[in-house]
Amino acid sequence: MKLYSYLNFNGNCEAAFTFYAQVLGGKIGDKMTYGESPMADQVSDEWRSKIMHAQLILGDQELMGADSTPEYFEEAKGTSVLIAVEDVEKAEHIFEALAENGTVKMPIQETFWAARFGMLVDQFGTPWLVNCDRAA
Template identity: 80%
Template sequence: MKLYSYLSFNGNCDAAFKFYEQVLGGKSGDRMTYGASPMADQVPEGWHDKIMHAQLTIGEQEIMGADSTLEYYEEPKGTSVLINIEDAGEAERIFEALAENGTVKMPIQETFWAARFGMLVDQFGTPWMINCDRAG
């Protein structure tokens, strides 16, 4: 069994996944627009270039996502994508990059459980937690 994070976007999935690919060092995988799908004739006007499905591989992990039409889109609540990183400097780099034009909920810092931990919502509305465990 595998578990994946599947992210919903309000029309900016393509930009978000290009950003995540750059920041996280991922490799873009499957990507389909609504206009290239078998249901292209049922898509709302202006949505043919929006993403119906996108995949990004980061190491051995994957995240997926899509643009949700306005009647189905809901802002994420009660969940976050957690990135656990072994290197404190890399944790800070990723945190700062994801926080650009976003909202920091908890600045990245040392905590009683982690060498570095921080929470943010990025410019695309995705909530993230960045964690770097304390050394052994």
């Protein structure tokens, strides 16, 4: 069994996944627009270029997402995507990049459990936790 995070966007999934690939060092895998899908005739012309499914590959892990049509879109609440990083400098770099044009909820800092930990909501509305454990 595998668990995947699946992010929903309000029309900006392609921009978000391009940004995440750049920041996290991943690559875009599968990507399909509504216009390329069998349901192309069920969405407005404006939505045919929006992403029905996208995959970001990060080593042996995947992050997935899509643009939810307006009647189904809901902002993320009560969840976050956790990034576990082994290097303090890398954790700080990822945090600062994701925080660009977003909202920092807790600045990245040393805590009693981590060498660095921070919380933010990025410019696309995705809540992130960035954690770098203390050395063993």
